[in-house]
Amino acid sequence: MSLNNGLEAANMLEEMMKITAQNLVKMEVSQHYEIIKELGKGKYGHVTLVMHRQRGTPMALKLLPKESTKQQNFLYEYCVALVLSGHPNIIGMFGIAFESEEHYGFLYEAALQRDLISIIKPREGILEPAAKLCTKQLVNALEFIHHKGLVYRDVKPENILIFGRDCQNIKLTDFGLTRPRGTVLKLVSGIIPYTAPELSNTQNCEGVPIDFTLDAWALGVLLFCLMTGYFPWEKTVPSDPFFEDFIVWQKTGITEGLSYHWKKLTTEAMDMLSKLMSLNPSERSPVNKVLRYLDYPWRVANWRALEK
CATH class of the missing domain: 1.10.510.10 (Transferase(Phosphotransferase) domain 1)
Known part of the structure; x- marks a missing residue:
């Protein structure tokens, strides 16, 4: 494995973050998703089970409060998860990142168990x-x-x-x-x-x-x-x-x-x-x-x- 691998990863993620920031959708969760229940809560945000109102697809929604989350940190976590999501033993991503009035959020595969x-x-x-x-x-x-x-x-x-x-x-x-x-x-x-x-x-x-x-x-x-x-x-x-x-x-x-x-x-x-x-x-x-x-x-x- 190349010793430059880490540097290459950092450069790729930086480019992805720039593109994601330019295309970040603005919306409120309730517009498109029905909140079912909370799945987990941590120091930096919480995860909620939601259902897409039109398609009925269950998804996990991670919300990070804007007041305690830098946009760069949100974009970074989202882009890393997206890069890794193709593996069968890593959680799948839906490729949807957005910001609401109070939160940054992204959607991924729901673990219902x-x-x-x-x-x-x-x-x-x-x-x-x-x-x-x-x-x-x-x-x-x-x-x-x-x-x-x-x-x-x-x-x-x-x-x-x-x-x-x-x-x-x-x-x-x-x-x-x-x-x-x-x-x-x-x-x-x-x-x-x-x-x-x-x-x-x-x-x-x-x-x-x-x-x-x-x-x-x-x-x-x-x-x-x-x-x-x-x-x-x-x-x-x-x-x-x-x-x-x-x-x-x-x-x-x-x-x-x-x-x-x-x-x-x-x-x-x-x-x-x-x-x-x-x-x-x-x-x-x-x-x-x-x-x-x-x-x-x-x-x-x-x-x-x-x-x-």
Whole structure:
């Protein structure tokens, strides 16, 4: 893959944003769509299920308040989603962006069922066949994003929508944090379990050029959640005792200090996670290396007994 890939992606998106801004439709939602129910609400906006009044098509409508959203940020998220929407494991877009009196908005494929977080059982995770099916599709989506020169940066179960039973078809959504490879991140607003340690290092005051390895780290955390029903730690900082135990394991190979949740995992699963979540980003496995582990068991045979 070309090292210029990220720059090419940035240039393409900038051109798309200019064209989209010139053709941005002005309308009120109620003119063309009937609001059915709210699907989700976040820090930056909310998603509503709507029905097209003439065609009767169900759609998901993302609305971002103008008072707290720069037009450039709205255009960026819309254009990224549009570029990626052709993949079967990425949410489909309708190519409709508009502004109303109070909001910017765009429409995409509605997931009438639920997201991945809704099926992860605390203390258990999800069934191993479903976890592997989900993993395979997620890796395919991330590889596609990386091929476009972009880093997704938001791998978490809330952003993985489920179509069909038992993860038969999953789709990534929400591309507000997606950036071209090489973009320098100067700060991280809040450290969460999915945050790679290089981003939580306060010594990196000049910023970190992002790479695909950030998605590999977050994928490793997600797989741990799917297999155990727990986060491996709360924050990727040495003051977190669970993360400190993980650091010891990565540096010495000694597993005795790890929490009992890790003991549910097979040797192969542990190897997979240790490579995805290498402390050194340059040594981290690319996401597609996970596919090599799909034929091995991920949980030990008596894993449920460890919860008792």
